[in-house]
Amino acid sequence: MASRGRSGRATGRGRGRDYEPRSGPSSTSVWSSRGRDVPDQSRQPASHSQQEVPPPSTSSSVLQVQQLGREMEEKFSLHRPDSGRLPPKRPGFGKIGMTCYVKANHFIVEVADKDFFHYDVNIAPEVASKGVCRAIISELVRLYGESHLGKRTPAYDGRKSLYTAGPLPFKSKDFVVLLSEKDGGASSSKRGDRKFKVTLKYASQLDMYHLRQLLQGVQSDNNPQDIIQVLDTVLRHMPSSDYTVVGRSFFHPSLCISDDPRSGRGDLSDGLEYWRGYYQSLRPTQLGLSLNIDLSARAFFDPILVTEFVQKHFYRDMSRPLSDQDRIKVKKALRGVKVHLVHLQHSRSYKITGISNRPASQTMFTLDDKKTTISVAQYFHEKYKVIVKHPNLPCLQAGSDSKPIYLPMEFCKIVEGQRYTKKLNEKQVTNLLRATCQRPNERENGIQKIVKANKFKEVPIVNEFGMTISSELARVPARVLPAPILNYHPSGKEVIVDPRMGQWNMINKKMINGARVDAWACINFSTKLNRNVPYDFCNELVSMCNSKGMAFNRSPILDIKFANPNQIEKALTEVHKESMKELASNNCPHKQLQLLIIILPDMGGSYGLLSNLDNFSSNFVLVVLDFYHKKKFIFLILDHFYTGRIKRKCETELGIVSQCCQPRQAVKMQKQYCENVSLKINVKIGGRNSVLDAAVHKKIPFLTDKVTIVFGADVTHPQPGDDSSPSIAAVVASMDWPEVTKYRCLISAQSHREEIIEDLYKRDPNEQGSVHKSMIMDHLKAFRRSTGLKPDRIIFYRDGVSEGQFSQVLLYEVDAIRKACASLQPGYLPPITFVVVQKRHHTRFFPENNRRDMMDRSGNILPGTVVDRGICHPSEFDFFLNSHAGIQGTSRPAHYHVLYDENNFTADGLQMLTNSLCYTYARCTRAVSLVPPAYYAHLAAFRARYYIEGDGSDSGSSSGSHRIQEGVAQLRHLPAVKDNVMNVMFFC
Template sequence: MSRRGGGGGGRGPDNRRDQPTPATGRGGGGTRGRGRGRGRSGGRDGSSAGGRGSYTGASEASASPPVHYTPTAAPVQSIQHGGGGDLSGRGRGGYTSGGRGGGSYSGAAEGSSLPPASTPPVASTTTATPVGLPQSASTEASSSSISQVSITPEITSKKVNRDVVSELTRLYRVSHLGKRMPAYDGRKSLYTAGPLPFESKEFVVKLDQDSGAQSSTTSKRKERKFNVTIKLASKPDLYALQQFLRSRHLDAPYEVIQVLDIVLRASPSEKYLPVGRSFFSPDLGPMGQLGDGIEYWRGFYQSLRPTQMGLSFNIDVSARGFYEPILVSDFVSKYINGNISTPLSDHDRMKVRRTFKGLKVVMTHMDYAKSYKITGISSQPLKQLMFTLEDKVTKASVVQYFRDKYQIGLKYTSLPALQAGSDANPIYLPMELSMIVEGQRYTKRLNERQVTALLKATCQRPHERESNIKMMVLSNDYNGDKLANEEFGIHVGAELASVDARVLPPPMLNYHASGKEAKVNPSLGQWNMINKKMINGGRVDFWTCVCFSTRVNRDLPFQFCGELVNMCNSKGMVFNPNPVIPIFSAGPNQIEKALTDIHTRSTAEIARRGGKQLQLLIIILPDATGSYGRIKRVCETELGIVSQCCQPRQASKLSKQYFENVALKINVKVGGRNTVLNDAVMRRIPHVSDSPTIIIGADVTHPQPGEDSSPSIAAVVASMDWPEVTKYRGLVSAQTHRDEIIKDLYTSTQDAQRGVVHGGMIRDLLRAFRMSTGHKPHKIIFYRDGVSEGQFNQVLLHEVEAIRQACSSLEPNYVPPITFIVVQKRHHTRLFPSDRSMTDRSGNIQPGTVVDTKICHPTEFDFYLNSHAGIQGTSRPTHYHVLFDENRFTADELQMLTNNLCYTYARCTRSVSIVPPAYYAHLAAYRARYYIEGDTSDGGSSSARGSGTREGNLFVQPLPGIKENVKDVMFFC
C-alpha cells in the first residue's frame, strides 16, 4: 500500500483547484505559479494516484523558496509567518531581498490567481484582505554537523548538561572546536554549522559549586568533574532541504529541520524554563494564582515547520500551571482545603502522596541550601516517626531530633513527613521546614475551578494575542542571537505573514415541515430552535426521573420534568407526559441502590404494560461533584439505561434555553435526529450522495501524566443513516497504556470449533450500517483525531490495513475506497483578520474560513478550517491532513463537506470547531474512561479499577460491555 502519493493535478488555467489530471505526481502550474496538486495517496493496487503537490509548475524557474520562520500563534486571522530570505539569499520573485519582514516569499506566491468564484476570497497578499501570519527566516549555512555527546557521570538534568557543554565551549572553542559555536539539545546531540576538526574527541570539564550540578543530598557543594566525549554522528545536507522546499523531493529532511529548530531553541533554553516545545518564565508576563497551591506562568511556544513558503517559524503565547514555591505545609493546607493540625484522611493522604512524588524541595532550617527529590510520604504522622541515627543502632524521634539539634519545635506533627531516599534508607523531612523549589510544573489534571481561573486570566481577544505574539518575537530578538544569526545565518522576520483565506458558505439545514421554519441558513455559525421542529422527533413512552440533590426544592423535580416534557413535545418529539414509575428523590450516598431499584421497578411495570424497556432516565445530579462517572457506568454497562443527567444549579433555573438544549440531547439519545443537511436530502454532496457512504470518526484518549496503571481508550463512531449522515453509532475499547494506534479496528482469533473468528469495531460498524440502511458502504471517509505528525505514517499504515481487513472479512473482494483524514486541534497556528470588518462578533475570523496555501505542507494535502464562531478569546482553526484518498476528493469538495458536517452536531445550534464524527469519538472515549476510573474530581489521576495494564505489559482488561440498547443510540451526546 502506498502511504502517501506524489504530486497531483495543480490548478489549471481556469484558476480552479484540482482539475482532473493524470496521476503524474506533478502540479499543473497554470495561472498559479506553483501547481498545487491535492495529493492523493496510493491506489488500492499499490500504485500512486498522485499526491497533493506543491510542485513547481509554470514558474519552476522562479526564485528558490524561502526558509520561513513562521511565528504562528494567535487567533484565526493572520497566520503568523515571517518574511526572511531564502536559502540562496535571493529576494522575492527571484530579485534581491525585499518585501515585508525583509524576506522573500517564493515567486510562486506572488500574483496568485483568486480562489474559485464559489468561495470568494477573504484575504490575499495582493488585492483582497491580508491574513496576518508569523514571520519567516532564512539560513545561509551550507553545511552542518551532528555529533553525539556522552557525559560521564551521567546526569539527568538538562540544565546541568547544558552547563557542562557551555563550559566546554568556553574552554575549547578556539583551541579544539575550530572556533565553532555549537547548539546543544541538552541530551545527546550537538549541532554545528560546519564540520568539527575531529571525528571523536574526549574533554574534561569541571563545574564549580554554583553550577547546580552538585548532588542534592551532599552536605556541602563541591566542584565536580565530567568526562565529555564528542563523536561525529552525521552531516545533514541542506541541499536536500532546498530540494524539498522546491517540491522536488516528497519526504521532508527532518534531520536538517531538527538542526535548525535546536539552533533557534538554544538561546531561549538558556534564559527560560523549557517545557516540551514551550518556554516559561516569571519574566514573560504577570503570574497568577489558580488555587490549591498552584500558580500559572506565562510563556511561548515555538516550532520550525516546512510549509509552502519554505520553513516557517511557528510561535504562540501560552500559559501553564506550576507549583507555588511555598512551604509544603502551606501547600497541603491549600491543596486539601482543610486543617493540617489534625491527621490526614486516607483519601487526602493519597492525594498528597501522588502530588509530591518526584517533587523537589529545599530545606529551610540550615545555613546552606540543601535540596531533595521526594519519593513518597511516611505511613505514620511525624509525631510517631522514629529513625536510626548514624551509629546505625540508636533510634530517635524525628520531632525530638529537630528540637535537640536545631532547637526547632515542630508545629504540625500530625502531618506525615516527606520521604526522600529509598524505602530501605529513608530520609524524613518535616513539611513545615521544606520549601517547594520554584519552577516545577504541575502535571496533574487541573480541576474545574483551576481551569476556569486559567482561562479567565489568559483569555485574549484576537487583536491582543496578535500584538502579544509580535512583542514576543521582538523581545526574543532572534536576529540578535549570535548562534542562530551569526553562526548559522538564520534570520527571523519581525512581521506576521499574510495568507489567502476564503470563507465557505454555511449549509442550508432542514427541519420538520410542520414547523414555521422548515429550513434555516445559519448566520455566523449560529441559529436557534425558535419556530422549528426536529426533523425526526424521537418517541419516549417509558421514562422516569430521580433527584439526588438535597438542596433543591422538593417540588422542583416534578416541575422540571413537566416543563422539559413540554419542550420536547413542542420541538417535535412524542413524549409521554406521565412517568412509568413515580418521580422520586434519593440521597447521594444511595446512587447504585436507587438506580438498581429504578431498573427493577420500571422493568416490571413496563412488562405489565406490554412494553420492552425503560427508554430514558432523567437524573438531577447530587450537589457535590464526583458522581457523574459512577452514574454513567452503572446505567450504561450494568443496567442498560439511557440517561440524561442535569446539574441541580441549572435545573433550578427552569430556563427555556436550557430546556431546548437538553431536548436536543434527549432526542438523539432516543433515536431521533435534530436536523439534516439540505444537500444530503437533495443528494448533492459530492462523493457522499452518489453511493452509500459511511463516515467514521476515531479517537484515542490517554491517562493523565504520572498514571501508568490505566489503559488508553479507543473510540470509533460511524454514521448509520446514509444519505443524511447525521445519526452515529459508537463503540469503545481499552488498549495498552499510551498506545496511539487503535488495536481493535479489526481482530481475528483462532477457535478450535469455528476456525478463524473475525471481529473488531470497524467490522461491527460496517455490519450495523448495512442493517440500518440496507446497503453495504461503497465508500469510507475516516476522520482520525488525536494523531501527531510523527505518528502519521505508523497510524496510516496500521489503521488503513485494519479497515481493509475488516472489509475483506465481510465479503470476498469487498474493497471500498477509503479517504483517511487526520484531525488536529492541538496545534499553535492562529489566524488573525487583517480586515477588522471581516470578523464575527468576538473579533475572530468568520466561521467557514479556510486556508490551504502558504502555511500548509509543501507536498501533502492539508488545510486549516475555522468552522465555528468564536465565543471568547482567540479561535483555533482545526488542521485537517489527508493522508490517504482513494475517493479522489478535490480540495474544495473535502473542505466543503467537512465544514458542512460541522453544522450537524447534535448537542447545540452552533457550528462546532471539529468535524462531528471526530468530536463524537472523543466524547465516547472520554465517557468510557468513566467505566474504569470513575470521576477524578480531585484534579489528579485515579488508578484504573482492576485495569491490569502497565507500561510494557500487553495484557489489558477489557472495558465493561455497553448494553446493546445503549449502543443503538447516541449515548455519548
C-alpha cells in the same frame, strides 16, 4: 415510538414522507441476497450504485465464499500501505468562497545555503536531566570554546546531539568538566562539585538539498527532518538556557504579554501557580520555513513551605497528625519535588523520595558515632537551635531507602520553577483557562511581544548558522466558505434555514424526524428542591419536546421517584425494575424504559462541576442529585463518583438512556435550556434534528453521488501520572444516507497509551481464519441493516494523531479497514479516504488590520474560513478550517491532513464537505469547530472512561490490582454498552 433496532427509524406524528428514514431489512444476514435484506425499492432513492451478492445455495458454497474471502484478504495484504508510502499530493487549491487575507502566528525563516555538522555527545557518568546536560555543555563551551572548538558556538539538543555551522578541529575528543551543585551537579562531596567526562565525536555532515526540494513541493522518500532538527535546535538554544523548558514550550515569570510586569505568573489556588510562556516550532510550509509561536501557560508548584502546600492542597488542619491515608496522598503529591532548607543560609536542594512512617518527634536515626539514637525533631533543635513546631507531622524523606535523609516539613521550601504534572482540579482548571483566554487582538500583541523580546537578530548562534527570522506575522490568503442550507420539518413555520455567522435557532422550527417517547420516568435525588419542582420541570420539558416535533407522552409510566443521593445504584435499579413490571402489566408495545430523567445534586451553590455532566447522558432519565459538602475538594470526587456510577449503571447494566439535568435549571425552567435538552433527547431516542438540504437533494459531491459511510475515531489516554489504566478507542459511523446525521458508536479498551486502534480488525490467534473483533465490520453490517445499502465509499475522520504517528496510522489502520471490508465479501474493497483531524496544534489566525467586516462578534475570523495556502504543507493535501464562530478567546481552527485518498477528492470537495458536516452537530444550533464524526468519537471515548473510573478512585493510582508487570499494563475491564443504548447517539 422510536425504533432503535435494525432500522434506526424514528418517526413521529405528522411526518412528511420525504423526510422519513428508510426502513431497514428484515433479515439478520448482512451481505445476503436480493429479496431477503433489500428494503422496499419504492422507498429508495431514484438512482444509486448498489452491489449485490449472489445467494449461497449450499453449505459448500458458503465454505467456498469464506475461503475466497480469506484469499482476497491475503492478496490485499500484499498491497497494503507500507511504511514508505507517502500521503497523497495536494490535488490543487480550493476556489470556492469569498477570498480574503488573514494573519497567522508564523514567522518566515530564511537560511543560508551551507552545510552543518553533527556530533554525538556522550556524558559520563550518565545524566538524566536535560537541564544538567545543558549546564555541562555550556560549561564546556565556556572553558574550551576558544582553545579547542575553533571559536564556534555549538547548538545542543540536551541529549545526544550537538551541531555546528562548520567543522570542529577534531573527529573525536574527550573533555573534563566540573559542575557545581548550584548549576545542577548535585554531589555528596564536601566541595559540592561533580566531575563529568564529555566525549564529542563526529557523526555526519548535513546539507540543505532535501529541505530545498521539500520547500519547492517535491515529494521524496528522503525526509529532511534531520536538517529541520538542526535549525530547530539552533532557535531553541537561547531560550533553553534562560527559561524552563516543557516539551516545545518555554516558561518564566519574566515572560509578560502585557505592560504589567506581574502578568508573567499568577495564583491557581491550592498550592499551585501558573507561569506564562510560549510554544515554538519550526515547520516547512509553502512560504518556506516558518517559526510557529503561540502563547501558553502551565501549572507550577508555588515556591512555599511544604507545610503551607499541604495545608492548601489538602485543606488540612496542620495541628492534627496525618492519617495513613493522608500520608500516602502527600507522598504521591510531593514525590520527585525538590526542596531546600530555610533555616540554613546556603542550603543545597533535596529531591523528595518519600514520607516517614512516624512523626518528626518519633522518627529516629543513628548519629555518625554509630551509638547515639536521636529523633529528627531533637536533632534539629540540638544541631541548628531551631524548634520543630509541628512534631506530630511526618518528615520528608530524601535519599534512598537504605540511606534516608529526614527533613521536617516546616523547614523545607519548594524550589521555584517545578512543573506540576498531575491532574488539576476544577478550580485550578478554571483559573488557568481564565489566564490563557485572550481575545484575538490581545493574543496577537502578546505573540509580537515574545518575538520582540527574543531578539533573534542579536542572538550570536542564530547569526552563525545563517538564519534570519521575520518579525512580522505571516500574511496568508484565505477563503470564507458559504454556510450550507439546513432543512427542518415542513410542519414548522420555518423549513429552510440559512445560518448566519455559524449559528441559528429553533424558533418556529420543528425537528426533521421527531422521535416518539411513550415510556419514560424521572428520579429526583435532590433534597433541596421544592417537591413540586420536578413535576413542573418535567411538564415544561415534555411540552418543549412536543412543540419541537417529538411525540412525547405527557405522563411518565411511574410517578416521579424521590430517592436518596447516597443510594444511586439502588434507586436506578428499582426504577428500572418497577418500569419493566408496569410495561408488562399494561401490554405496552415497548418492552423497556425508553428514557430516564435525572436531576443532578445540589452542590452547595456551586454548579461548575455539574456543567459537564450533560455530556454523559444516555436513555431518557431525569435524575436530580443532591449532596452536602463542607470541603472544597469534594467537587473532584463527586465528578467521578456520581457521574461515573450513573452512566455506567444506566448504559452498561440496565440498558437505559438517560438525560441529566441541573437542579438550578430545574428551578428556573428556562425555555432555552429546555430547548437545548430537547435536541439531545431527540437524537438519543433515535430521531434527527435537521439535515443538510444539499444532502436531501443529493447535491454534495463525494457524499451523495454514491452510497457513502462516514467514520469518526478517537483514542483517549489516562491522565498524567496514571501508569496502568487502558487507553480507550471509540469509533462512530453514520447510519443513514444520504443525510449522514445519525451515528452509531463502538468503544474498546486497549493497551496503556496505545494510539493505534487495535480493534478495527483483529484475528483470533487461536483460531485460524477467525476474526476476533472488528469494529469496522460491525459498523458496516449495522449500516446495511439500517439502510439496506452497502457502502460504495468510505470516508474516515481520525482524531488525536500527531504528525510523528502518521506513518503508523497509515500502515495499520488503513490496512485494518481494507481487511475488514475484504472479510465481509470477496472483492469488496470500497475506496477509502483517510483524514487526520488535529486540534492540538498552535496555529492561530487573526483578521487582517482588525477589519470589522472580516471578523465575528468575538473579534475572531469568520466561521467557514479555510486556509490551504501559505503556511500549509509544501506538497501534501492539508488545510486549516475555522468552521465555527468564536465565543470567547481566540478561535482554534481544525487542521485536516489527508493520509490516504482513493476517492480522488478535490480541494473544494473535501473542504466543502467537511464544513457542511460541521453544521450537523446534534447538540446545538451552531457550527462546531471539529467535524461531527470525530467530535462524537471524542465524546464517546471520554464517556467510556467513566465506565472504568466511575467508582471515584484516583485515576493516577498504582494500586496492586492495576500494577504493571514486566512493563505491560494489566487492562481493566471495560463494561459493554447494552445494544439498545449502543445503537442510538447516547453520547450526545
